[in-house]
Amino acid sequence: MEAYLGIDVGSVTTKLAVLDKNDKLVTHIYLLTQGKPIEMVQQGLKQIKQQLPKDVNLRSVATTGSARYLAGVIVGADLVKNEITSHAVAALQYNPEAQTIIEIGGQDSKIIIVRDGIVTDFGMNTVCAAGTGSFLDHQALRLNMTIEEFAKRALDSDTPVRIAGRCTVFAESDMIHKQQMGHRTEDILYGLCQALVRNYLNNVGLGKEIKPPIVFQGGVAFNQAIVKALQEELNTEIIVPLHHEVMGAIGAALLAHERIADNNNGSKFKGFGVSEVKYHTSSFICKACPNQCEIAQISLNGQVLARWGGRCDIWERDPSSQKL
């Protein structure tokens, strides 16, 4: 069976998706990264291999997400793509009419504006994480409940309280204040969802022309309360695709397929065997100039596979060289 693999390694979760030659989703994997991107990519490969038929032929592999370069080196990716392009490609595959794509992940949130099937503008959160999944995770932790319970209870709210969502720190003190005023927990929870949505639209969505149909992707789309808050704020229907949490990986797989269609080169994929080997990572501070760049390197059996993190490319040019 001919197939294409997409791997999306994000800050919080690692996603893998396999498409067949008609771009139909064969199988997908959703794992928590837990700060161990290499191990999770290996584990994901191992799990997905078991779900695929024996005669599978992976013709092309692409990686995306914030750890896309690392994942690319581990599996031998043919293509390393940024998550904005991947999400846009996947969203348009399932909803060709989409004009706005909202993607809220663990630490990143993005908006992609599409007109006539072409990306025309995009935005991404800067240093602030107040409009992302980790904001909700953090508040759920404070309220001593799981994020699933958070979403369920938030939907029971009837008079949501207004919470300042500009900053996680202020939101927290505001939330404590509202608790001490005697508001219901459900109302506070939904207030937090509304704060996240307001923050997202005011920061990431600033100056963007948000037109329906709107597609909502990423892990936070699991949270029905956020979907409801978005719907209320934008006053329109929000489409949540069936596989919203793995759309980045699906997009990468679509791009991997597109690469084969463009120039039919062989794949650099190292095979499922990479899930068994032990990669070694280390870092050092480069002393070539006063910039003091932190160079990270990944090696296998003493052989350096790749280095990065420098402001110049002296370490990246020839990773096999041991010395400068």
Next chain:
Amino acid sequence: MIKVGIPRALLYYQYYPMWKTFFEEMGAEVVVSPPTTQTMVSEGSSRVVADTCLPVKVFCGHVLSLVEKCDYIFIPAVRSVKRRVYNCSKFLGLPDMTKAVIPESPPILDIDIDVNQGKRKLYHNIYKLGRHFTWNPFKVRQAAIAAWQSFLIYQRLMSCHRLTPPQAIAKMTGEIEPKAPSLTQTTIALIGHPYLLYDEHINHRLIHRLEQADNKILTPETLTKEELQSAIARLVGRAYWTYEDEIVGAGGHYLQSGADGVIGLMTFGCGPDSLMMDIVRRASKLGTTPFMSLTLEEHTSEAGVTTRLEAFLDMIHRRKRRQVKVCA
């Protein structure tokens, strides 16, 4: 020989050949600080108050790197170079601010450049600057004329020969021969102040990255005065800020012609930039040329810049690809 230090920051990229010629004509040796490094940024940041913008912090880092390497440091206070067009207050107070935050600095040579006060006052200020080196006013006059000549050559190298400021400076000082522009399909215009566009440390080697990805780069300096003026007239009528050319003028021009995409560079917390970049952003909504602004500060992560840049280039390439498909 007297050594005059010139920090490689802020207005260096606009006027360095002029300043160099002036001081060399006065019989001094010119010392330029090395390209920006992380150490300079950290040391510069530790001197100034927290809400100072990144370019000024970088400037202080450069001044610090020149301490004990020269007898004087040249820091002009460029108030206005065009009638009723004003400069940011940070430039106005630059010599005084530097004196205050870097007390160990060698004596600072400052000069007020303000054309609103008339030519007489300007010439008087130039003589005052020259008096540090000679009492002969004719020698100062000669040096000033020579300096102006190099400035004209410098500008011509950029606007007629399409060289970027670092390339033009290299050519004038005979360091290296600039490389010929490549013939690639995608053209990206960069707009912003020269001290952001050409400081590879601040902008995470943006030009290098774009060229590596096979793009041709256009910058504000490669445009003529007329092209910049007509774009400014169309967008805002009359310029208010001194360096409006390189943002509103260049942005307005490239959004209409010559570029497949426009990237605006600005620093976080820059008042004039936030206004000017927004004018360009609004203008971009009326046309079809993609526009993206990148905000830089010392906390800007390399990953954020990379992701945005890759997505922006993909957007342009995928659009072109589709146009080709539709035509075929």
